Amino acid sequence: MNAPATTELPVVVVGAGPAGLAAAAHLVDRGLTPLVLEAGPVAAAAVREWAHVRLFSAWGEVIDPAAEKLLAPTGWVKPDAATCPSGGDWAEQYLQPLADALGDQVRFGATVTGVSRAGRDRIVDADRDTQPFVVHVAHADGREERLFARAVIDASGTWTTPGPAGADGLPALGEKTASDRITYRVPDLEDPAVRARYAGKHTAVIGSGASAFTALAYLADLATSDDGTGTKAVWILRRGISGSTFGGGEADQLPARGALGLAAKAAVDNGYADAVTGFRTDALERDADGRLVLVGEDGRRLNPVDEVIVLTGFRPDLSFLSEVCLGLDDRLQAPTALAPLIDPNQHSCGTVYPHGVNELSHPEKDVYLVGMKSYGRAPTFLAMTGYEQVRSIAAALAGDQEAAERVELTLPETGVCGGAGLFDAPETAQDGEGGGCCAAPATLQIGTGAPARSGGC
Numbered sequence: 001m002n003a004p005a006t007t008e009l010p011v012v013v014v015g016a017g018p019a020g021l022a023a024a025a026h027l028v029d030r031g032l033t034p035l036v037l038e039a040g041p042v043a044a045a046a047v048r049e050w051a052h053v054r055l056f057s058a059w060g061e062v063i064d065p066a067a068e069k070l071l072a073p074t075g076w077v078k079p080d081a082a083t084c085p086s087g088g089d090w091a092e093q094y095l096q097p098l099a100d101a102l103g104d105q106v107r108f109g110a111t112v113t114g115v116s117r118a119g120r121d122r123i124v125d126a127d128r129d130t131q132p133f134v135v136h137v138a139h140a141d142g143r144e145e146r147l148f149a150r151a152v153i154d155a156s157g158t159w160t161t162p163g164p165a166g167a168d169g170l171p172a173l174g175e176k177t178a179s180d181r182i183t184y185r186v187p188d189l190e191d192p193a194v195r196a197r198y199a200g201k202h203t204a205v206i207g208s209g210a211s212a213f214t215a216l217a218y219l220a221d222l223a224t225s226d227d228g229t230g231t232k233a234v235w236i237l238r239r240g241i242s243g244s245t246f247g248g249g250e251a252d253q254l255p256a257r258g259a260l261g262l263a264a265k266a267a268v269d270n271g272y273a274d275a276v277t278g279f280r281t282d283a284l285e286r287d288a289d290g291r292l293v294l295v296g297e298d299g300r301r302l303n304p305v306d307e308v309i310v311l312t313g314f315r316p317d318l319s320f321l322s323e324v325c326l327g328l329d330d331r332l333q334a335p336t337a338l339a340p341l342i343d344p345n346q347h348s349c350g351t352v353y354p355h356g357v358n359e360l361s362h363p364e365k366d367v368y369l370v371g372m373k374s375y376g377r378a379p380t381f382l383a384m385t386g387y388e389q390v391r392s393i394a395a396a397l398a399g400d401q402e403a404a405e406r407v408e409l410t411l412p413e414t415g416v417c418g419g420a421g422l423f424d425a426p427e428t429a430q431d432g433e434g435g436g437c438c439a440a441p442a443t444l445q446i447g448t449g450a451p452a453r454s455g456g457c
Contacts, residue, residue, distance in 0.1 A: 006132045010035040010105075011397060012149035014112050016043045018090070019371025019386040020155035021098045022064035024105060026394035029066045035147070036102065037137060039111040039156075043099035044091040046159040051088030052188045057383055058084050059094075064387040067098050074101050109140030115152055115367070116323035129365045133324075151366035151397055153390065154321065158372050163312035165206050167238055167280030167297060174284040181292055182284075182308045186214050189222055198222060198307060200230040204294060205273070206281060207311030208237050209379060213264035215309050220267035233273035234305060236294065240277045276302060284308070316373045325364040334376030335360050335369060342378040354385060354409040356392025368393050384409055 011027055013020045016038035024034035038045065055062065060081030068078065076097050079085065085093065099106045114136035117128055133149040162184035166172035175182065189195045199222060205215045216235055222228035267273040279302075283295040291304035316333055318326070329339030337359040340346075360368050368374075370393065371386040388409040396404035 006130070006150045009033075009132055009148050009150040011151045011153060012037060012112075012133065012135050012147065014152065014154045015156040015371075016040075016095075016099055016106055016108070017046055017155060017157055017371065018044070018062070018064075018095060018383060019157075019390060020153070021095060021102070021106075022067050022387050023153050023155055023370060023390035023394065024102055025064060025067040025070045025098065026391050027397070028070060028102070028105075030394045030398035030400075032394065032398060034102070034105050035149070036099075036106040037110040037112055037135070038099075038106060038108050041108050041140070042091075042096065043106065043108075044095035046157055047087045047091045047095065049087075049159070050185070051086060051091065052190060053186075054086045055084050055090070058082055062090060062383050063094060064390075066391065067094075070101050071097060076101075110145075111138045111140075112136070112156070112320055113138050114320050114323065115154075118148065122323045122325055133367070136320075152324075152368070153393060154367070154369045154373060155371045155386075155390075156317070156373055158314035158316050161315050161317045162310070163315060165281045165284065165308065165310045165312065167282070172281045172283050174286075178284045178286065178292055178308070181306065182310060184310050186211050186311065187218065187309065189218050195222065195227070198231065199228045201306035202232045202234065202304070203307040203309060204234045204236055204292070204302070204305045205309045205311065206236040207309075207313075208239065209311065209313070210260060211311035213260045215311060216267040216273050217260070217263035220263075220270065220272035223272045231272070233267065234302065235268065235273050235275045236279050236281065236302075237275060237277045238280050241275060313377060313379050314372075315377050316369070321367075324367050325362065326367070326369075327362045329376065332376040332378055334374060334378060335362065337361070338374060339376070342375055344378055344380070354388045354407045356389055356407075357396040357404045360389060360393065366397070 010033040011023075013023050013027075013034050013036045016036050020036055020038075021043065024036050027034040040046070042048070058081060059079040062085065063078065074097065079089070079093055112135055116122070116134050117124075117131045118134045120126075120128055120131055133152050135147045135149055135152065137145045137147060139145065163169070164171040165175050165182070187194050187198060189198065198219065203219060205212050205219070207215075212235070216233055219231055219233040223231035264273075268275055279294070279300065280297045281294055282297045285293045285295060287293055287304045289304070291306055292308055293304050294302045294308070296302075318328075318333065327336040328334065329336055332339045332343065334342060338355060341353065341355065341359070357368075360370065360374060362368070368389075370389045372381045374386075374389065375381050388407075391408065392404045395401075
């Protein structure tokens with residue numbers, strides 16, 4: 001099958017989440033044709049899996065300008081810019097309408113299984129840049145398809161590839177066979193079935209970030225409820241506990257983030273969670289009753305637990321990009337030029353300046369990783385940063401290099417490295433009262449946060 005002329009082809013966007021749909025909107029705004037391929041059955045399929053999570057960011061910070069322009073003629077009503085959406089709100093009130101506005105330029109149930117250059121694997125250099133991309137797709141009905149593209153923007157995120165319990169980055173021995181008692185997400189304890197799973201049980205929480213804080217606070221809240229008597233958490237930390245373990249607390253510039261750390265600290269201080277420090281998980285074994293025993297690299301064996309919540313971050317799935325030439329940092333698995341800017345050992349997200357096509361380019365021309373996937377294993381991501389990324393890339397693909405290199409975004413200076421938190425204001429709070437979420441920069445770290453409730457932000 002001969003490939004058509006590259007200039008006649010669409011730009012394939014992998015993923016119909018926030019960054020992918022924003023990329024499509026910017027491409028349309030530039031007169032280019034996007035083709036968004038989404039593995040799930042609806043737009044924002046991953047976001048919907050944390051529908052109960054509320055963002056730190058207000059609506060005004062999570063709506064892309066080009067997307068808003070595309071939505072305007074449809075009669076779409078923009079939510080109150082000062083209020084903070086839950087993941088479910090974001091999906092239903094913005095992302096799904098945006099996908100609907102794009103129409104048949106978005107295809108659902110379409111999983112990208114491979115990307116290459118037409119007629120050339122990754123070792124062939126001859127005329128490589130002049131060949132279109134070939135994208136292999138597996139459809140939900142079992143069909144396979146080969147599509148051609150002038151460029152590929154991978155906005156597939158990292159949600160489907162959480163980190164394991166093993167301290168060496170690999171699954172601990174026995175982790176896979178114990179999967180019936182392990183989750184890699186903050187559980188939604190408002191769901192009766194999920195609540196029953198943890199009520200009255202002993203649960204190990206592995207991780208030291210905002211997700212772990214949230215899980216600890218949730219379990220402590222469950223322990224104090226009528227149906228949660230006997231609920232207990234064991235918090236597994238690979239490091240010790242120091243003054244910075246729980247964040248800035250009341251001194252935090254973001255009350256929402258500070259409140260989340262304080263809630264986790266209260267869970268420990270009030271005896272609802274026991275902290276085990278310096279523990280690097282090597283294996284998970286079952287006792288005679290089928291409960292799980294965590295075994296450390298140093299040989300320590302913890303008391304049996306009923307459930308394990310593993311919250312050790314996420315990582316990018318690069319398997320379907322194996323035939324294109326990516327330039328990735330060895331540690332973070334982020335684009336080489338971007339990695340030094342987002343290294344969590346050196347930066348908070350607020351100190352990462354806006355970036356675009358130059359930092360996101362690879363040896364393979366016209367292939368880009370954007371959104372959370374562009375950050376590789378770095379633990380945080382700014383929603384506004386993702387929108388700036390795709391604006392710049394769309395400009396470059398349209399031949400407007402000046403616009404591609406021009407910064408059109410001012411980020412807040414506050415270093416924000418959490419996601420949504422336990423920050424809901426009291427039910428009686430009015431708009432602008434209670435502080436917290438609505439004053440926060442546009443931060444998004446999915447998988448952490450509080451149940452979405454009415455009232456407050």
